[in-house]
Amino acid sequence: MKEQGASFCRTQLPRVSRTFALNIPLLPGPLDLSVTVAYLLCRIADTLEDEAAGAHPGALLDELGGLVSLEPGWEARARSFARRARLALRDEAPAAEAELVLETLLVLETLASLPSWVHPPIARCVRTMTGGMNQMQRMHGGSGQVMGLPDLQATFMYCYYVAGVVGEMLTGLFIASSPRVAWREKRLMSRAPAFGRALQLTNILKDVREDLDRGCCWLPRDRMAAHGLTPATLVLPSLRSRAVALMDELVAVARRELDVALEYSLALPAEEPGLRLFCLYPLFFAVATLNAIEGNPAVFDPEPVKMGREAVATLMRLTQERVSSDEALRALYAGCSRASRGGMEAWT
Numbered sequence: 150m151k152e153q154g155a156s157f158c159r160t161q162l163p164r165v166s167r168t169f170a171l172n173i174p175l176l177p178g179p180l181d182l183s184v185t186v187a188y189l190l191c192r193i194a195d196t197l198e199d200e201a202a203g204a205h206p207g208a209l210l211d212e213l214g215g216l217v218s219l220e221p222g223w224e225a226r227a228r229s230f231a232r233r234a235r236l237a238l239r240d241e242a243p244a245a246e247a248e249l250v251l252e253t254l255l256v257l258e259t260l261a262s263l264p265s266w267v268h269p270p271i272a273r274c275v276r277t278m279t280g281g282m283n284q285m286q287r288m289h290g291g292s293g294q295v296m297g298l299p300d301l302q303a304t305f306m307y308c309y310y311v312a313g314v315v316g317e318m319l320t321g322l323f324i325a326s327s328p329r330v331a332w333r334e335k336r337l338m339s340r341a342p343a344f345g346r347a348l349q350l351t352n353i354l355k356d357v358r359e360d361l362d363r364g365c366c367w368l369p370r371d372r373m374a375a376h377g378l379t380p381a382t383l384v385l386p387s388l389r390s391r392a393v394a395l396m397d398e399l400v401a402v403a404r405r406e407l408d409v410a411l412e413y414s415l416a417l418p419a420e421e422p423g424l425r426l427f428c429l430y431p432l433f434f435a436v437a438t439l440n441a442i443e444g445n446p447a448v449f450d451p452e453p454v455k456m457g458r459e460a461v462a463t464l465m466r467l468t469q470e471r472v473s474s475d476e477a478l479r480a481l482y483a484g485c486s487r488a489s490r491g492g493m494e495a496w497t
């Protein structure tokens with residue numbers, strides 16, 4: 150049973166995530182399986198938020214937040230949750246995500262099989278995330294979807310609930326797994342929310358069109374208004390130059406957060422290359438994604454702006470080669486951040 154759960158989690162990860170299937174396997178055991186399980190639990194929450202048919206699935210999110218505490222009777226409650234959560238998804242939900250939701254019990258069984266020290270950070274993360282998703286809905290969605298947030302502070306709050314808490318959870322796990330990391334706790338914990346914020350903000354910018362087509366938007370309305378835009382006019386071809394200026398302003402915000410993410414990554418000891426690379430892959434992918442978004446009107450087209458497979462492979466190689474040198478990593482980061490759209494040729 151234990152093996153079946155772990156094997157399901159490892160098989161399902163690359164079916165639901167492009168990025169995290171590349172970096173989680175670099176973590177030393179038992180962090181690799183722990184972070185896989187944590188990722189899948191967060192993904193179940195994310196699928197409910199993005200793919201539920203009809204009303205916001207607040208009660209199901211609350212149930213998931215409670216299940217991760219693994220209190221007596223959790224198996225029967227997880228079985229019932231999985232059935233109802235699967236039924237709540239719209240027909241268009243990606244098959245791999247729907248299957249993951251249906252197998253919530255297997256994911257929780259795998260969590261239960263892991264050492265007890267990994268439980269508190271993972272449970273806190275999932276509880277805070279699901280509670281935060283519900284709070285954002287109550288505050289900004291009313292009875293419909295969230296169509297823009299009032300200001301950047303609210304966008305940051307959303308980023309905290311869906312990604313900043315993941316940074317705090319990962320830091321808690323890294324610290325508990327290695328005394329070498331533990332003595333850097335303060336430096337890491339203070340930077341962890343910014344790391345999550347940087348990645349989430351990058352995703353919000355990259356997915357702006359896809360989100361709008363689904364009827365939601367996480368961008369700040371006051372910044373839109375400053376450019377003479379609203380969520381309803383953001384994709385109008387006649388207002389494209391204003392929309393690009395808005396995106397460029399927000400790309401600059403995301404880049405400042407990524408600078409903090411680099412400091413986080415370098416605060417991890419060089420003797421832990423797996424932990425460093427786990428952080429550096431998504432960090433450098435985000436730099437490349439921001440380069441592709443900046444000044445690019447195509448970000449408002451239906452076809453998503455994505456990094457190519459070749460750029461992904463190149464960045465993985467470049468970070469691997471430099472993983473133990475802070476100086477070389479700083480130079481790579483500065484070079485990639487300066488590279489223009491589509492152009493990291495100097496590094497490849």
Ligand SMILES: CC(C)=CCC/C(C)=C/CC/C(C)=C/COP(=O)(O)OP(=O)(O)O
Nearest residue numbers: 166167168169312315316341344345348349
């Ligand atoms: C300290 C530290 C490392 C902090 C980072 C915290 C972290 C990993 C947050 C998750 C952010 C995020 C946008 C996930 C979705 O991935 P995605 O949609 O970009 O990728 P995927 O679709 O390939 O899964």
